[in-house]
Amino acid sequence: MIIQNRRSFIEKSAKGVVATGLITVASCSGSEKDALGSSFVHHVFFWLKEPVTTETRDRFEKALKTLVTVETIVDYHLGVPAPTDRGVIDTTYSYSLLTTFRNKADQDIYQTHPTHLKFIEDCEELWERVVVYDTISI
Amino acid sequence: MIIQNRRSFIEKSAKGVVATGLITVASCSGSEKDALGSSFVHHVFFWLKEPVTTETRDRFEKALKTLVTVETIVDYHLGVPAPTDRGVIDTTYSYSLLTTFRNKADQDIYQTHPTHLKFIEDCEELWERVVVYDTISI
Numbered sequence: 148m149i150i151q152n153r154r155s156f157i158e159k160s161a162k163g164v165v166a167t168g169l170i171t172v173a174s175c176s177g178s179e180k181d182a183l184g185s186s187f188v189h190h191v192f193f194w195l196k197e198p199v200t201t202e203t204r205d206r207f208e209k210a211l212k213t214l215v216t217v218e219t220i221v222d223y224h225l226g227v228p229a230p231t232d233r234g235v236i237d238t239t240y241s242y243s244l245l246t247t248f249r250n251k252a253d254q255d256i257y258q259t260h261p262t263h264l265k266f267i268e269d270c271e272e273l274w275e276r277v278v279v280y281d282t283i284s285i
Numbered sequence: 286m287i288i289q290n291r292r293s294f295i296e297k298s299a300k301g302v303v304a305t306g307l308i309t310v311a312s313c314s315g316s317e318k319d320a321l322g323s324s325f326v327h328h329v330f331f332w333l334k335e336p337v338t339t340e341t342r343d344r345f346e347k348a349l350k351t352l353v354t355v356e357t358i359v360d361y362h363l364g365v366p367a368p369t370d371r372g373v374i375d376t377t378y379s380y381s382l383l384t385t386f387r388n389k390a391d392q393d394i395y396q397t398h399p400t401h402l403k404f405i406e407d408c409e410e411l412w413e414r415v416v417v418y419d420t421i422s423i
Contacts, residue, residue, distance in 0.1 A: 183362040188383055190328055192418065208423055224321040226420030229389060236417040243420035245326055245383075251367060279374040280330065282364030282381035285346055 185221045185247035186284040187254050194276040195241040207273055211244060214266040219253035220246045241274075251283065323359045323385035324422040325392050332414040333379040345411055349382060352404040357391035358384045379412075389421065 195203060208225070215223040226243040248254040257263055333341060346363070353361040364381040386392040395401055 183360045183383070183385075185362070187367060188362050188364060188381070190383075190418075211423075222321045224323070224326050224385070224420070225423045226326060227423055229325060229392075229419035229421040231389070231392075231419040233417070235415045236419055238419075240418070242423070243326070243418060245321070245328075245420075247321075247362070251369070254367075254369075277373045279371070280328075280378070280381060281367035281369040281374055281376075282362070282383075283367040285349075285363045285365055285380070 183222070183247060185249060187248040187251050188280075188282045189246045189248065189254055189257075190280045190282070191244040191246075192237075192240040192278045193242045193244070193274045194239065195273050196275045199241055203273060207242060207270060210266055210270050211242065214244070214262060215246065217257050217260045217262050219248055219256045219260075221249060221253075222247045240278075254281070321360070321385060323387060325386040325389050326418075326420045327384045327386065327392055327395075328418045328420070329382040329384075330375075330378040330416045331380045331382070331412045332377065333411050334413045337379055341411060345380060345408060348404055348408050349380065352382070352400060353384065355395050355398045355400050357386055357394045357398075359387060359391075360385045378416075392419070 193207075195207065211225050215225070222245075224243070224245040226245070228238040228240065228243075232238070246254075246257070248257065331345075333345065349363050353363070360383075362381070362383040364383070366376040366378065366381075370376070384395070386395065
């Protein structure tokens with residue numbers, strides 16, 4: 148079940164909604180435009196300053212986990228480079244922060260949210276480079 | 286309802302699952318590790334060759350929509366640069382393809398899937414640069 152494509156899951160669960168009256172389940176699909184359920188994807192890559200110590204990692208990961216409590220975030224993923232290796236893959240970053248939003252307005256709220264501003268204030272000394280890709284649904 | 290954080294939605298809907306016996310709904314949460322429900326995120330950015338015509342866009346978008354039918358994909362997002370503008374944001378790419386997988390093994394299946402290979406064969410002449418970020422949950 149867990150490996151099936153979410154679209155087919157939604158189709159199946161939508162039938163369940165009708166059958167059970169559990170209307171809130173329908174919001175699992177989120178958007179009609181794509182399977183992720185969010186139109187705005189904000190993907191950030193951090194290159195931390197060397198040396199990247201265990202203490203640095205602990206501090207940064209704790210800060211990331213607080214950051215993603217911002218209410219307008221629909222989904223998030225906190226990551227490190229996967230063990231893949233092809234020429235087109237950039238594995239040089241330290242951490243990946245993926246957050247999704249219903250729309251640009253919700254992402255704008257996140258940008259000026261006190262939790263986000265505190266994250267920057269607390270952690271900006273840790274990174275040497277940040278690259279952001281903001282993308283909206285086609 | 287739709288703007289609430291998915292984690293709280295899952296908590297609430299989990300209660301609904303118990304009440305109704307709709308066990309499949311539980312897979313909406315996917316993973317205990319993060320809110321996205323997938324441990325492996327594969328994010329690809331394409332820079333198409335100039336000039337990027339309407340015909341090129343139509344062809345590429347159609348190919349992307351076929352590509353994301355690969356069964357091991359949990360969620361996906363097909364995007365273009367959002368109208369955001371800060372120094373750290375890269376807005377130079379043409380298209381963004383985000384796909385999530387349960388794990389690296391499922392992503393490996395995708396890499397050699399006939400649908401993926403046909404996408405590359407059909408479209409590689411369209412792009413001049415591709416950058417991939419593969420990231421796994423911390």
